[in-house]
Amino acid sequence: MTIISQELQQTIEAMAVRGKGILAADESSKTIAKRFADIGVDSTETSRCNYRSLLLSTPHLGDFISGVILFEETLGQHSSVDHMPIPQLAASQNIVPGIKVDKGLTELANCLGEQVTQGLDGLRERLVDYKKLGARFAKWRNVYHISSRTPSRRAIDINAEMLARYAALCQEQGIVPIVEPEVLINGTHSIEQCAEATEAAIQALFHALYRHGVVLEQVILKPNMVVPGNESGAVVTPEQVAEQTLRVLRRTVPAAVPMIAFLSGGLSPSDSDAYLNAMNQQNAPWLLSYSYGRALQQEALHVWAGKEGNWKAAQETLHHRARLTGLAQKGEYRADME
Ligand code: 13P
Numbered sequence: 001m002t003i004i005s006q007e008l009q010q011t012i013e014a015m016a017v018r019g020k021g022i023l024a025a026d027e028s029s030k031t032i033a034k035r036f037a038d039i040g041v042d043s044t045e046t047s048r049c050n051y052r053s054l055l056l057s058t059p060h061l062g063d064f065i066s067g068v069i070l071f072e073e074t075l076g077q078h079s080s081v082d083h084m085p086i087p088q089l090a091a092s093q094n095i096v097p098g099i100k101v102d103k104g105l106t107e108l109a110n111c112l113g114e115q116v117t118q119g120l121d122g123l124r125e126r127l128v129d130y131k132k133l134g135a136r137f138a139k140w141r142n143v144y145h146i147s148s149r150t151p152s153r154r155a156i157d158i159n160a161e162m163l164a165r166y167a168a169l170c171q172e173q174g175i176v177p178i179v180e181p182e183v184l185i186n187g188t189h190s191i192e193q194c195a196e197a198t199e200a201a202i203q204a205l206f207h208a209l210y211r212h213g214v215v216l217e218q219v220i221l222k223p224n225m226v227v228p229g230n231e232s233g234a235v236v237t238p239e240q241v242a243e244q245t246l247r248v249l250r251r252t253v254p255a256a257v258p259m260i261a262f263l264s265g266g267l268s269p270s271d272s273d274a275y276l277n278a279m280n281q282q283n284a285p286w287l288l289s290y291s292y293g294r295a296l297q298q299e300a301l302h303v304w305a306g307k308e309g310n311w312k313a314a315q316e317t318l319h320h321r322a323r324l325t326g327l328a329q330k331g332e333y334r335a336d337m338e
Contacts, residue, residue: 007174008218011136014096015176015220016259019326020066021290022178024263025052025297026100026139028071041306045073052086053079054304055297058315062094064326067137069098069178069291075133087134098137098178099130101166105143114155117142120165127173137176139222139291140166144181146189146197146229156204164208171215178261178291180222181205185266187229191236195226195244202252216256222291223249224265225275238271238278245275246282255285262288264295269321270338273328280331289329296321 015022027035032051033043041047052074055061068090075097079089087097103119117140127138142159144151163179170177181201183194202223209216226244228234249260264272272295279288290296299321304314327333 022067024293026069064322067096099135102140139178141180160204160208164212168212178220189229191228238274241275242278259287261291264292269295277328277333
C-alpha cells in the first residue's frame, strides 16, 4: 500500500494549477555566464542576485508562475530589492521555491559522446539543508543525444536509474521531485527520431521509478517536446508537434502523474507557446504545463541588458511572456497576442 504524504501532496497542489506553470531560473554559474555574455554583463554573485531578484519581484508574476527552480547559490541569497531571502520573496508572490540538485553532466565512460548526470553522493544530507532554506521541490536533469548510434541502451538505463534514485530520496525528505529526461534538440535528426528517443528515455524512466518505489502521484515529469533537430531544416506545425508528443506521452506516462511541465529546450518563446497550446487543444490525463527557462526569460533578459534603468521594462516583458504561456497552458493562446 502506497502511503500518500500530505506534505508532498500540498506542494503538488500548489504547483499543478490551471493557467500557471514553472519558471526555470536555475542556470548553473557556467550557463548564466553564457547568457550574461550575450548581453554584455559580467557574471558575478551580485549581478546574478540582481537579475534573479528582478525576475522574482515582477509584480503579479504569481498569476502565471506557481513554482520557481533556483540554483543552489540563489537559494541562500537575499533579494537586492528589499533584502528578503530569495525563497521568501518567491513565496510572498505565491510561488513555490524549488532547487536544482544535480551536479551537472559528465562523459559516460566507453560511450561515444554520451553523458550521465552526477550528484547522488551526499544528496540526502543536501536535501535536508535545502529544505531548511525553503525548497519544497527539486529538479534533476538528464540529457540524451540523438545520432545514428545514440541514445544507447546503456545511457538510457544508467540515466533512468540515477534519476529514480534521486526521486526516491527527494520524496523520503518531503520534497517533490521534478524528473527531467531531456532529449536534446541539437542535430539533423527528424521528428520521428526524436519521438523514438523520447519514448525510450521516458519508458525506461518510469520502469526505474517503479523499481525505486517512487509515488507517481507526487512526481512532476519535465520532458522535451517532440520536435525535429535544430539543424534538420524541417518545418513542423504546432499540430504535428502536439500529435507526436502526445503519442509518446500516452504510451509511456501513467495517468497517475499529476503534471507534465515541458522544458523549452532552445525553442523560441512563440514556438514553445504555440506547441503547448496545440497540446492543450486535446484531452490528456495530466495537466500539460510548462517549466521554461529560456522561453520565459530570454526576451526579458535582453530588455534588461544589465541596466538598472531597464528594470521595469524587463519585468513588464517577463509578465507579458508569462501571461501568454499561462494562456497556452489553458489552450487559449493565439499568435496574434504576441
Ligand atoms: P529551457 O526551457 O531553457 O530548456 O530550460 C529548462 C531547464 O530547466 C533545463 O534544465
